Amino acid sequence: MYKYDQYDQQMVDTRVAEFRDQVRRRLDGALTEDQFRPLRLQNGLYLQLHAYMLRVAIPYGTLDSRQMTKLGDIADRYDRGYGHFTTRQNIQYNWIKLEETPDLLAELASVEMHAIQTSGNCIRNISSDQYAGAAADEIVDPRPYAELLRQWSSFHPEFLNLPRKFKIAVIASDTDRAAMKLHDIGMQIVRNAAGEIGARFFVGGGMGRTPMIAPMIREFVPLDQFITYSEACLRVYNRCGRRDNKYKARIKILVHELGKEEYTRQVEEEFAHLLQQGIEPPLAEIERIKTFFVDPPFEAGASDELDLSDPDFRLWVERNCHAHKAPGYIIATVSLKPAGGIPGDATSDQIRLMAQLAKEYSFDELRVTHAQNIVFPHVRKADLYTLWKALDAADLGTANLDTVGDIIACPGLDYCSLANARSIPVAQKISERFGSAEKQAEIGELKLKISGCINACGHHHAGHIGILGVDRKGVENYQLLLGGCEGADTSLGQITGPGFDENGIVDAVETATQVYLAYRQEGERFLDTYRRIGMAPFKEALYG
Amino acid sequence: MKIVTGNDLKSGHVVWWDGEQWSRFVSSAADVGDGGEAIIAREEGARRVFAAYVIDGERTGEGVRPSHIKERIRALGPTVRLDLSLKPGEHDVANWVI
Numbered sequence: 001m002y003k004y005d006q007y008d009q010q011m012v013d014t015r016v017a018e019f020r021d022q023v024r025r026r027l028d029g030a031l032t033e034d035q036f037r038p039l040r041l042q043n044g045l046y047l048q049l050h051a052y053m054l055r056v057a058i059p060y061g062t063l064d065s066r067q068m069t070k071l072g073d074i075a076d077r078y079d080r081g082y083g084h085f086t087t088r089q090n091i092q093y094n095w096i097k098l099e100e101t102p103d104l105l106a107e108l109a110s111v112e113m114h115a116i117q118t119s120g121n122c123i124r125n126i127s128s129d130q131y132a133g134a135a136a137d138e139i140v141d142p143r144p145y146a147e148l149l150r151q152w153s154s155f156h157p158e159f160l161n162l163p164r165k166f167k168i169a170v171i172a173s174d175t176d177r178a179a180m181k182l183h184d185i186g187m188q189i190v191r192n193a194a195g196e197i198g199a200r201f202f203v204g205g206g207m208g209r210t211p212m213i214a215p216m217i218r219e220f221v222p223l224d225q226f227i228t229y230s231e232a233c234l235r236v237y238n239r240c241g242r243r244d245n246k247y248k249a250r251i252k253i254l255v256h257e258l259g260k261e262e263y264t265r266q267v268e269e270e271f272a273h274l275l276q277q278g279i280e281p282p283l284a285e286i287e288r289i290k291t292f293f294v295d296p297p298f299e300a301g302a303s304d305e306l307d308l309s310d311p312d313f314r315l316w317v318e319r320n321c322h323a324h325k326a327p328g329y330i331i332a333t334v335s336l337k338p339a340g341g342i343p344g345d346a347t348s349d350q351i352r353l354m355a356q357l358a359k360e361y362s363f364d365e366l367r368v369t370h371a372q373n374i375v376f377p378h379v380r381k382a383d384l385y386t387l388w389k390a391l392d393a394a395d396l397g398t399a400n401l402d403t404v405g406d407i408i409a410c411p412g413l414d415y416c417s418l419a420n421a422r423s424i425p426v427a428q429k430i431s432e433r434f435g436s437a438e439k440q441a442e443i444g445e446l447k448l449k450i451s452g453c454i455n456a457c458g459h460h461h462a463g464h465i466g467i468l469g470v471d472r473k474g475v476e477n478y479q480l481l482l483g484g485c486e487g488a489d490t491s492l493g494q495i496t497g498p499g500f501d502e503n504g505i506v507d508a509v510e511t512a513t514q515v516y517l518a519y520r521q522e523g524e525r526f527l528d529t530y531r532r533i534g535m536a537p538f539k540e541a542l543y544g
Numbered sequence: 545m546k547i548v549t550g551n552d553l554k555s556g557h558v559v560w561w562d563g564e565q566w567s568r569f570v571s572s573a574a575d576v577g578d579g580g581e582a583i584i585a586r587e588e589g590a591r592r593v594f595a596a597y598v599i600d601g602e603r604t605g606e607g608v609r610p611s612h613i614k615e616r617i618r619a620l621g622p623t624v625r626l627d628l629s630l631k632p633g634e635h636d637v638a639n640w641v642i
Contacts, residue, residue, distance in 0.1 A: 027554065033594045047595055049618050051556035080628055095628075099554045342624055413614060414622035422617075424624045474612055 001064050001365060002147050002292040004112045011155065012109045015116060019043050020102035027099065042122075044115025045101055049417045052096040055118040056108060060128035060146040060170070061089035061368040061375075063113075065355040068366055070111045072351030078104045083351060084415075085336060085344040087408060087459055088167065089127045089368045090118060094415055116154065121162045123153035123234075127169045129177045130333075130369040133293060134377040136325045140197060142172035142189050144289045145226065148281060152227050159234050163241035164249035166234070167206075179370060179486035181205045181214045182462060184251045185233060192220050199226040203233055203263070204255030207456035211492050212252040217264040225271075228280045232271040236263065295326070296363035296378055302328025306381050313388055315437060316399040321384070330381050332362075334374040334391055335398040335406055339435030340428050343409040344372030353394050361387045370459075371408055373401070403440040404448055404513070405431045408459050412452030412469060413476070419452035421469025421476035422502075426450055429506045434513075443513055446526045449484070462486035464527045465512060466493040467505060478505035482512065482538055483530045494535060497543055508542055515541045545575040547608060548583055549615070550596030558618050559593060560608075566593060568630060570619035571607025609640070616641045 004012070019039070026036040040046075044055045056071070063071075071091055075083045078100055079093040086092055096104065108114055117124055126146045133141040149168060153159065159166070169178040172189035180186035186202035198220040205214025221229045237251045240258070255263045304327055308314040322331040334354065337343050346354075354374055358366045361383045367375035379387060391397045400406045407430060410416065412423030427450055434440060449463030453470075460466035466481035477499040484493030500508050513526070515538050520529045530538070547570070548561040559566035561583055563574035576583060580598035587593050600611040610616050621629030623638050631637045 027591070029591050033588070047551060047556065049614070050558055050621060051551070095556075097555045413617055414624050419614075422623065424622075428624065476613065 001062060002059075002143075002289065008151075009109075009112070012112070012114045012116070015043070015114065016102060016105045016109050019105060023098060023102055038120070040098075040101075041119040042116070043101075043105065044118035045096065045098070046119060047417065048094065049413070049415055049419075051094065052098055052101070053415070054093045054096045054101065054104065054115055055086070056091050056093070056113060056115045057118050057125040058089050058091060058113075058368050059150050060126055060132065060143050061130050061370075062128075062132075062143060063366055063368070064364050065359040065366070067111045067113055068355035068358065069352050070107060070113070072348040072355065074104060074107060075348040075351060077107075082345055082347045084342075084411065085346065085368050085372045085374070087370050087372060087410070087457055088125055089130075089370055090125055091368070092411075094411075120160075121164050121166075122160050123156065123162075123166045123168065126150050126153070127167070127178055127183075127370060129171045129173065130367040130375045131177060131322060131331055131377065132172065132367075133295070134324050134329075134331050135173055135175075136323045137175055138173040138325075139189055139191055140172050141293050142170045144286060144293050145187070145189060145199070145223070146170045147289050147292075148227065148286055149230065152230070152281070159238065162234070162238055163243045164246065164251075166237075166251065168230075174488055176486070176488045176490070177369075179459065179462060179490075181490040182207055182211075182459075182486060183214065185230065186214050187226070187230075189223075190220065196222070198222050199229070201229060201233065203267075204252040204260075206250055206252040207459060207461045208250065209247060209454040209456075210250075210253065211456065211461040212256060213490050213492065214252070215255070215260045217260060217267065223286070224283055225275070225280055228274045229267075229271055231279060232267045232274055235270050235274075236266045240266070296365070298326040298329060298378070299380060302326075302380055303382055304328050306384060310385070312392075312397075312399070313385055316388055316392075316397060317384070319399040319403065320401040324378065326378070328381055330379050330384060332376045332379050332384065332387065333369070333401050334376070334396050335400050336373050336396075337400060337406050337431060338395055338398045339405060340432045342424050343407050343427050346374075350394055350396060353390070354396070357387055357390055371406065373406070399437065400440055402445045402447060404434040404443055404446045404465075404509075405440055406447070407431060408447075408449040408463070410451050410453075410458035412450075412458075416452060416457075418455055419469070420454075420471035421452050421478065423450045423452040423458055423467075423469060426467060426469070426478065426502060426505060429502070430509055433506055433510060442517065444525055446513070447485075448509070459486065460484070461492050462490070463493060464525070464530070465509060467509075468495075470499065472499070476502060478502065480505065480508050480512070480542070482535065483527065485527055496535065496539055511541050512538055545601050545603060545608070546577060546580055546598050547573040547601040547610070548576050548580045548596060548598055549573075549618070550584070550587070550593035553591050553594050560619070561587070569607075570601075570610060573601060573608040575601075575603075606640070613641065
């Protein structure tokens with residue numbers, strides 16, 4: 001895990017002191033709300049439907065037990081005993097008081113965390129593969145590069161007032177677990193024919209009201225130039241991106257309107273210019289960062305045996321665990337989606353328990369996934385059953401990863417001031433309807449994602465089944481989408497037709513799964529069957 | 545009827561203008577007629593609330609009810625965490641929202 005140096009710590013501490021003064025001036029009346037609003041947003045403090053909401057960054061989704069414990073304590077001390085893990089590897093607190101925010105931020109800073117650049121038209125939290133550093137299929141650990149991007153983008157004076165917000169994801173395997181092509185920049189660390197490591201750049205992806213899959217604009221950028229290339233991508237966007245219409249201000253619109261070729265030409269021109277400026281951090285810096293991400297001391301000769309005689313444990317292992325690169329170890333994912341639960345929510349006690357268990361069983365390390373789950377990246381197989389028993393006792397042992405119960409859902413109209421419809425109650429009803437292990441086993445992999453408005457924080461465009469909540473004259477209505485996917489074969493879901501009410505959409509999901517089960521061929525997932533047979537059979541079943 | 549809502553500056557709590565002061569409970573919201581903007585200017589200037597605005601409401605047997613579902617959820621709290629709502633003991637309160 002990366003540890004702050006004196007500069008990192010000083011920057012964060014200084015920002016806390018600065019914000020403390022800004023809050024004081026706001027409460028004293030020296031600052032109006034119009035003056036204060038951009039200042040609080042720069043520190044991650046939003047006004048949501050019920051109260052102030054604070055979004056805390058978890059860089060590339062990695063944190064240790066000390067930080068996780070602090071997140072649980074903050075939930076108790078400053079919120080109402082829970083937190084919400086988001087689709088961008090952040091955590092949000094929903095009931096924050098302005099006058100307490102500086103103290104909260106100081107507590108975060110004490111464990112090398114902050115809420116800086118979790119709002120506003122700047123480069124947001126750098127996200128990554130939740131299995132980074134543990135997956136058997138990665139070329140290298142992508143997190144040192146994500147960390148260098150974090151340092152480069154933090155307080156970057158040129159990019160604090162972009163046309164619109166900017167999201168970057170970094171991965172290092174062909175299996176995309178970070179929805180990389182649906183980011184403003186998706187960066188894949190690859191090996192070229194000569195065996196050299198470099199970065200493949202995908203630029204101009206995103207969801208929202210105009211979903212687009214990022215085209216690849218550069219096959220290979222040497223890793224001693226990838227910050228410079230990123231700078232070039234941002235510079236062209238900053239110069240040419242639209243500022244007259246916020247709905248057309250994301251880089252995806254610029255890349256689309258200029259065309260991939262012209263955008264790429266301008267980036268390459270800027271890149272050539274920037275190379276002359278020598279802005280790339282010295283190689284010593286990335287080497288310094290890499291030292292924080294060396295493998296933990298895996299036990300040599302650790303046993304690969306797993307006693308699967310407990311059927312519930314066997315199911316959890318089959319569903320929620322993933323191959324580790326080290327013999328005798330395994331990656332375990334905690335589903336924050338119990339049947340009928342609120343996707344991504346965890347109580348303060350659950351948060352602290354996961355922290356404690358990570359310290360005991362995962363080399364003090366945890367990951368937050370964009371699917372709103374928590375990962376124990378390095379678990380000795382010999383410890384897995386003990387870990388699962390402890391998790392299960394705290395309602396954290398649900399075996400449903402990547403099934404219909406593992407639903408991504410935004411906070412929706414229950415919390416969000418931008419939402420048009422509630423997402424969580426729909427997720428709860430679906431997860432209850434499909435809650436049985438038998439039903440989930442019958443259906444297999446099915447990624448279902450729900451957004452409460454067109455901003456698509458619930459990634460509905462990328463769901464094998466997606467649901468979009470809309471407002472129809474003051475009444476919640478839900479559109480159904482099929483065929484989205486966020487992996488290496490990213491695709492965007494298509495709307496089936498007229499929307500449904502809250503109960504109707506749950507029935508519609510069941511109807512769609514019945515069509516799949518009727519048509520599927522050996523080994524096909526829902527998505528495979530949809531891609532083979534197309535929309536027509538689903539429409540016929542849904543609308544007659 | 546027209547009612548005024550905003551957020552308490554320090555706590556962020558949703559509040560409603562009851563004719564004399566700010567209340568956590570929408571049921572006691574006052575009909576401000578055409579006077580909403582003046583109330584907002586005065587109260588925001590005094591830093592008692594911020595982000596205030598005027599919405600439509602209806603008077604019912606149980607008090608004032610905002611016309612739009614978003615404001616009803618705002619008034620009550622998240623429908624999925626009724627334990628955190630302003631009426632945690634009333635299990636049918638979600639029906640008031642829908």
